[in-house]
Amino acid sequence: MKCCVLVAYVPDTASIIKIGSAGNRIDEGGIKWIISPYDEFALEEAIRIKEARGGEVTVITYAPERGSTGLRECLARGADHAVHVVGGEATFGDSYAIARVLAAAVQKTGPFDLILCGIKGVGSDASLVGAMVAELLDLPHVSGVVKLELGDGSLTAQRDVEGGTEVFTSPLPCLLATHKGLNEPRYPSLKGIMAAKKVPIQTFKPADLGVDEAELAGAGATTRWVKLELPPAKASGTILKGEEDPAAAARELVRLLREEAKAI
C-alpha cells in the first residue's frame, strides 16, 4: 500500500509568540520548528500500515528551506521517501493556495492509496488543507480520524463529534485528516536517524509542479492575514487566599461568581 503524508513544519507549541516587523507575521527569531503535532499521528499511522501490510511511505512538505529538517525527522521515524516543495513564504496563511501546491505535489509523485495529514497545522489552526486537497484531487476524505480499520479497497474510520462519535466508510484512495487518539507516535531511533541521512530529498519549486506561486500569492490569493496582534493583556483577577479557611474562600468565590460575575 502506498501512503503519502502531508506535513507542516510549524513553530514549537511552547514558543513565545512575538509580532514581526511586517505587522502581519510572527517574529521568527528564536523560534524552534517542529513537525505539526497532528501530522505526527498521520505519519505514525502510515508507518504502521506499511509495517502491517507492506508498501511505502512518502512525506511531502511545502515549506521554506528549513522544511528539509522536518523531512529528515520523518525519514528517521520510518518514511521511505521525502518530497520538499520549497516555498510558502508568499502564500502564507492562504489555505487554498497551500492546498493547490500540495495537491500538485501529490499528483506529481503519486498515485497513492491513502493520503494522510493532521487535522490542523498548529499555528494557523485552520483545519482546511486536508479537505481542500481531497477536493482538488477529486478524492473522498474523512476528517478528525481517531480510529481506523483498513479493508480491501475500503476503510472504516471514526471521529469524535460534539456529544458522540461518527463512524465513516470510504473507498480507497482516500484522504484522512488525523486527530489525537489515533495512535501514539514513535520517536526516531538512532539507527533511523543515521539511515535518514542517506536518503535523498526530492526537491521541487512550485513551478516544477505547474503551479505559479506568484500568481497564487497575487491575483489568485483567496485570504490574507492583514494584521497580527497579541491578545490584550488581562487585568489581574480577584485571588482569594484559601490556605487557612478553605470553606470561607469557597463560599466567597461562589458569591463573587453569582453576584459580581453573574456567571452562575
Next chain:
Amino acid sequence: MGCILTFVEQRGGVPRKASLEALSQARRVAQGAGWSVCAVLVGYGVKDKAADLGAWGAQTVYVADEERLALFSAEGYAAAIVAAAEVCPPSAIFMAATITGKDLSGRVAARLGTGCLADVVAVSLAGEKIQAVRPVYSGKALATVEGWSSKPVVVTLRPNVFAAEAGGGVAQVVDLPPVEAKIRSKVIEVKAAEGGELDVAEADIIVSGGRGLKAAENFALIRSLAQPLGAAVGASRAVVDAGWIAHKHQVGQTGKVVSPSLYIACGISGAIQHLAGMSSSKVIVAINKDPEAPIFKVADYGVIGDLFQVIPPMVEEIKRLKQE
C-alpha cells in the same frame, strides 16, 4: 445587492445553537450593508422546519431534503451548499465552526475555488471585503484576516462567541434539486456519548481537572462540581496522557479550543498549551495550591488553596443557592 448564505446544521430537524449564532451574525453583518440573508438546510425530513429560520433573519431558506443526506457526508453536504450558492448567489458563506462545519468549509471553499476564514471570533464588512479576527498560534495571537477572492469567501464562526438573537419574519422556502454528487466517504452510524455527557466544545460552563487531582478516581470531585452547574468536564493534557480521562475532554492546543461563559480550572497549573485552549473564556476561575501557577495570571477569580478542601464547600454552597 449582496447576500450572506448561512449553512444551518440540524440534529433531528432542530437547528444547532452554533448555527443560529452564525445566522444571527450573518444578519448583523448584512444589515449594515443592506444585504440579504439566506440559509441552507441539509438533511432528511427537515423541510417542515425550514420556514422557522425566518424568525432568525433568513429571508430565503434553500432546502436539500433527501434520504441520502440523512447522515453526514462531506461530498453530499458540500454539493447541497454549492447548489444553494449557485441559486443565491452569495457574497459570503457562513457556517458554525463545529466539527461538521470545519470539515465542510474546506471542501465547499475548494469546490468554489475560494478561500476560508476559519474559526473566527469577529467578522464584519470592511468596504467590499469580509474582514474577520481569528485566534492563531492557539490563541497566543490574533490575526485580522480578509477574503481576497473575487468569489464568495467561506467563513466559519467559533461557537459560543456570537449572540444568537431572534429577529426577522417569514422565510421563503426553496427546494434544491436532488444532489447529483457522488458520495464516497460517508457516515454510516452515529454513536451518542455514554450517559449523554455534555461535550466541552458545546458547554456554557466547563469544570476542568489537572494533575492536582493526584489520581484518576478524583475526577469524581470535578464531576461533583460540574453536576450542579450543568457543566461539562474538561481536562489538561497531562491527565489525558496519564490515562485518567478520555482525550475528548482535553482542553488546549492538542485538545479542544473552548470559549465558555465560565471556565473553572482545578489543579491545573496553566501550561502555555492549556492557556491557549481556554483563555478566550468569558470568566476564568482558578483553584490551585501554588500561588505562582501561571493559571492565576489569566484568572478573573481564584482561590489559592487545596482543591480537595475548596471544592466540597463550593458544591455545598452552589446547591444551597440553587435551592433558594
